[in-house]
Amino acid sequence: xxxxxxxxxxxxxxxxxxxxxxxxxxxxxxxxxxxxxxxxxxxxxxxxxxxxxxxxxxxxxxxxxxxxxxxxxxxxxxxxxxxxxxxxxxxxxxxxxxxxxxxxxxxxxxxxxxxxxxxxxxxxxxxxxxxxxxxxxxxxxxxxxxxxxxxxxxxxxxxxxxxxxxxxxxxxxxxxxxxxxxxxxxxxxxxxxxxxxxx
Amino acid sequence: xxxxxxxxxxxxxxxxxxxxxxxxxxxxxxxxxxxxxxxxxxxxxxxxxxxxxxxxxxxxxxxxxxxxxxxxxxxxxxxxxxxxxxxxxxxxxxxxxxxxxxxxxxxxxxxxxxxxxxxxxxxxxxxxxxxxxxxxxxxxxxxxxxxxxxxxxxxxxxxxxxxxxx
Numbered sequence: 001x002x003x004x005x006x007x008x009x010x011x012x013x014x015x016x017x018x019x020x021x022x023x024x025x026x027x028x029x030x031x032x033x034x035x036x037x038x039x040x041x042x043x044x045x046x047x048x049x050x051x052x053x054x055x056x057x058x059x060x061x062x063x064x065x066x067x068x069x070x071x072x073x074x075x076x077x078x079x080x081x082x083x084x085x086x087x088x089x090x091x092x093x094x095x096x097x098x099x100x101x102x103x104x105x106x107x108x109x110x111x112x113x114x115x116x117x118x119x120x121x122x123x124x125x126x127x128x129x130x131x132x133x134x135x136x137x138x139x140x141x142x143x144x145x146x147x148x149x150x151x152x153x154x155x156x157x158x159x160x161x162x163x164x165x166x167x168x169x170x171x172x173x174x175x176x177x178x179x180x181x182x183x184x185x186x187x188x189x190x191x192x193x194x195x196x197x198x199x
Numbered sequence: 200x201x202x203x204x205x206x207x208x209x210x211x212x213x214x215x216x217x218x219x220x221x222x223x224x225x226x227x228x229x230x231x232x233x234x235x236x237x238x239x240x241x242x243x244x245x246x247x248x249x250x251x252x253x254x255x256x257x258x259x260x261x262x263x264x265x266x267x268x269x270x271x272x273x274x275x276x277x278x279x280x281x282x283x284x285x286x287x288x289x290x291x292x293x294x295x296x297x298x299x300x301x302x303x304x305x306x307x308x309x310x311x312x313x314x315x316x317x318x319x320x321x322x323x324x325x326x327x328x329x330x331x332x333x334x335x336x337x338x339x340x341x342x343x344x345x346x347x348x349x350x351x352x353x354x355x356x357x358x359x360x361x362x363x364x365x
Contacts, residue, residue: 003210009217015269019261020225026254027236031243034250048253055257056264063269122251133244151209152245158211177205184237191237 007071015062022062026055029072033079040083040095050086054079132190136183147172148179204234208242
């Protein structure tokens with residue numbers, strides 16, 4: 001089951017009234033969407049507001065989603081329109097559509113986004129998380145670090161990673177899981193201190 | 200189960216495993232935060248994406264929204280595909296049948312058939328008639344009901360004859 005199929009499964013559940021399934025999609029795409037919207041809206045607090053509004057609009061529009069495109073591509077279009085309407089309502093200049101094609105939705109990568117999509121209040125927490133993850137990665141055994149890097153940073157499938165690392169797919173799955181758990185073990189206490197709080 | 204969530208984050212689960220996983224994540228909020236949310240946070244952080252989560256705000260907002268209910272995706276099923284194929288086959292068969300029936304009208308054999316009929320009719324007209332019949336028919340042709348335009352054609356012919364007589 002590919003990533004797109006997982007999304008479709010969650011959307012199907014949301015379309016039948018399962019709000020928690022939609023919640024999983026929000027968890028998955030909130031930062032990616034926020035990063036994209038930050039190209040249109042510079043104020044991080046406003047990016048948060050528009051991101052939230054985008055998800056609410058997407059939820060309301062779920063009955064019209066037929067699965068012809070990937071969920072994120074559809075969400076991306078709603079996000080861009082929401083951001084543009086937001087800027088128009090404030091009488092601000094709306095950037096031209098050039099550079100905001102939906103094809104870009106899946107591929108856009110931008111470095112140094114920490115500054116752009118964080119409010120001053122959230123900056124400290126974001127930095128702490130970034131440092132914690134980096135330190136945890138450095139402490140990982142080589143095979144675990146390589147596996148998770150190939151997956152998360154290079155976007156390789158388990159099959160491709162198995163070929164690169166010359167090991168069975170089941171081993172790849174296990175290594176990536178163990179890597180995540182090792183990093184999560186370092187992160188959880190940090191996140192616990194901010195539980196139910198906005199960063 | 201955590202390993203399954205990890206694989207689901209990567210889109211590497213089977214349908215059955217995915218269903219079990221979604222069920223567990225839905226039902227257990229702590230489990231969801233410890234796995235699904237943290238795993239995505241790790242991935243986003245490694246890709247240089249880190250920002251305050253809006254999921255809690257969205258969740259609060261959606262709690263006030265009415266539940267959406269929509270038709271499920273129209274999945275391409277084999278049953279539907281079979282119906283489409285049968286419909287197409289029936290249409291092609293109907294067109295072929297009409298074409299086959301109309302073919303003699305346009306083919307060489309049809310001209311031959313028409314020619315044969317014409318020859319037969321000419322042979323029939325060659326039968327000698329009783330004397331005076333032709334004159335009688337000519338004089339009374341305006342009253343014949345054989346014309347499809349029996350009400351108008353005789354009149355037109357009559358006027359024409361009158362003009363010619365002038």
